[in-house]
Amino acid sequence: MAALRRGATYLSVVRSSARALFSGKAAVRKPNKWTNILYSGVASLAVGGGLCAVPFKQVENLSHDSLIRRAASLVTDSSSTFLSQSTLALIDALIEYSKAVHTLIALQKQYLASLGKLTQAQEDSIWQVIIGQRATVDEQREECKRFESTWVIAVKLCETAAEASYISGAEHASITVRTNIQLAQSQVEEAQKLSIDADKKLAEAKVMEVERMAQYAATLESSNDEEEVPEAYLRED
Numbered sequence: 001m002a003a004l005r006r007g008a009t010y011l012s013v014v015r016s017s018a019r020a021l022f023s024g025k026a027a028v029r030k031p032n033k034w035t036n037i038l039y040s041g042v043a044s045l046a047v048g049g050g051l052c053a054v055p056f057k058q059v060e061n062l063s064h065d066s067l068i069r070r071a072a073s074l075v076t077d078s079s080s081t082f083l084s085q086s087t088l089a090l091i092d093a094l095i096e097y098s099k100a101v102h103t104l105i106a107l108q109k110q111y112l113a114s115l116g117k118l119t120q121a122q123e124d125s126i127w128q129v130i131i132g133q134r135a136t137v138d139e140q141r142e143e144c145k146r147f148e149s150t151w152v153i154a155v156k157l158c159e160t161a162a163e164a165s166y167i168s169g170a171e172h173a174s175i176t177v178r179t180n181i182q183l184a185q186s187q188v189e190e191a192q193k194l195s196i197d198a199d200k201k202l203a204e205a206k207v208m209e210v211e212r213m214a215q216y217a218a219t220l221e222s223s224n225d226e227e228e229v230p231e232a233y234l235r236e237d
Contacts, residue, residue, distance in 0.1 A: 072165040083154040090147040094191040097140035101198035
């Protein structure tokens with residue numbers, strides 16, 4: 001509330017100063033005085049009212065076009081920072097997810113290679129590790145989705161900022177942010193290739209696991225049948 005009251009007071013000063021500045025003779029006789037008051041009022045409003053402060057050095061810089069261009073440049077800078085941070089977070093998440101998947105694949109292959117060679121306790125121990133790694137993979141996958149949502153929003157925000165900068169006349173800022181978008185997209189695409197490849201290998205490992213387990217079960221069943229045949233033969237005798 002105090003900030004709002006200060007803002008209202010400063011706005012009143014600005015309005016009074018502006019009326020005096022453009023009232024005619026008074027403004028003509030003392031331009032420096034009223035110019036200083038106007039500067040003071042606008043600067044105070046920017047600070048006290050919570051608005052974005054723009055450094056005013058010359059009277060001609062107060063034109064609407066100039067202020068809009070400066071504001072557009074600030075928006076492109078902040079949106080580019082948002083895009084940079086969200087891109088870094090997404091890439092790190094995708095890399096960690098890929099690592100987690102490859103670790104899970106390695107554990108599954110190790111388990112399949114050890115079928116029939118482990119004690120029950122050893123088999124249970126390995127399965128606990130595999131279950132834990134699967135949980136890690138799921139967590140990393142969810143984190144990728146979360147950061148990807150943020151990244152998509154950042155891209156859209158930058159695209160809007162680029163358009164606003166172009167329309168306002170800040171062509172350089174527009175070009176810069178569009179370049180940043182293209183760079184971020186190419187970096188994310190490379191990281192996504194890693195995760196896609198990891199998912200593909202995980203699916204292949206799952207198929208291999210099903211086939212290997214089926215073969216192992218068939219082997220156990222055949223072995224049990226061979227052990228049971230002599231007993232049945234003896235009972236018939």
